[in-house]
Structure formats: C-alpha cells, structure tokens
Amino acid sequence: MFVQVELFLAEADLTMPAEATEEQYQIDEEKIYYGNAKKFQKPCVIEAQKVYEGIPSYQKIVENGFTKDSPEYWPLMPKAPSAFVRALHAVCKEGKFDLVGEIGAIDTPAGKVPDVTEEVLKLVTATN
Numbered sequence: 561m562f563v564q565v566e567l568f569l570a571e572a573d574l575t576m577p578a579e580a581t582e583e584q585y586q587i588d589e590e591k592i593y594y595g596n597a598k599k600f601q602k603p604c605v606i607e608a609q610k611v612y613e614g615i616p617s618y619q620k621i622v623e624n625g626f627t628k629d630s631p632e633y634w635p636l637m638p639k640a641p642s643a644f645v646r647a648l649h650a651v652c653k654e655g656k657f658d659l660v661g662e663i664g665a666i667d668t669p670a671g672k673v674p675d676v677t678e679e680v681l682k683l684v685t686a687t688n
Contacts, residue, residue: 586667594652595659603659603666606648607677614681615640647683651676 587597593606612618617639620626626633652660655676659666666673 584668584670588661588665591662591665593660593662594648595657597659597661600659602655602657603661604652604655604657604674604676605661605663605666606675606680607663608644610677611644611647611680611684612640615643615684617643643684644680647680648676650683651679655679 585603589597593608595603613622617636621633621636621640624630624632626636628634648660651657655674657674657676660676663675663677
C-alpha cells in the first residue's frame with residue numbers, strides 16, 4: 561500500500577535550493593520501522609536483513625541451526641532485536657532522522673533517500 565505524503569518545508573534547508581518548498585514522497589507504510597509516514601522531516605532507509613546478519617547473537621543462531629525448539633535459541637534471540645533497535649536509535653539521533661523504512665519503502669523524485677545500513681551495521685558489530 562503506497563500513500564503519497566507532501567511535506568512542506570517550514571525553514572530553508574541549506575542542502576536544497578531555496579525555491580524548493582514542497583517535496584513528494586511515495587511511502588510503503590508496511591515497511592516503515594520507525595516514525596510517522598504522514599508527518600516527518602528527514603527520512604532514511606535501511607536493509608534490516610543485512611544488519612541482522614551482522615549481529616553476533618543472530619549469527620550464532622543461524623550458524624548452529626538453532627530453532628525455537630532449541631534451548632540455546634531463547635537466550636540469544638532477544639539480543640538481536642535489542643541490538644538492532646539500539647544501533648538504529650543511535651544513528652537516527654545522530655543524523656536527526658525521524659522516519660526509517662526498509663530500502664525501497666521511501667521514494668522521492670527529488671533524489672536518493674539516505675541509506676543508514678552501514679552505519680547501523682558498524683554499531684551492532686562493535687557493541688556485541
């Protein structure tokens with residue numbers, strides 16, 4: 561499901577031409593991880609699977625073939641989403657992003673939406 565969101569810029573953004581007052585985005589709301597798709601200022605995208613594959617606790621689950629029936633699965637699994645959320649929150653705070661979606665979930669004809677996958681991946685691998 562795509563919705564079109566129009567964002568009116570209240571202040572001049574130094575990275576955009578002064579005459580740019582409206583920007584249109586195509587949003588797939590089902591693939592939004594954080595933020596309000598109807599009210600945002602600075603979106604970004606992420607490849608969540610790539611980040612998860614870099615989380616050590618998730619890697620251990622995959623490498624050992626642990627399933628929900630494995631006793632080793634349960635202590636490890638909650639660590640992966642926690643690591644993902646902490647790292648994503650830190651990157652969003654630093655970059656002042658207020659909308660995060662999977663790659664392809666946020667599209668604009670005005671240019672590329674920033675991809676924060678590598679920044680988040682660096683944090684999850686450094687802190688776990």
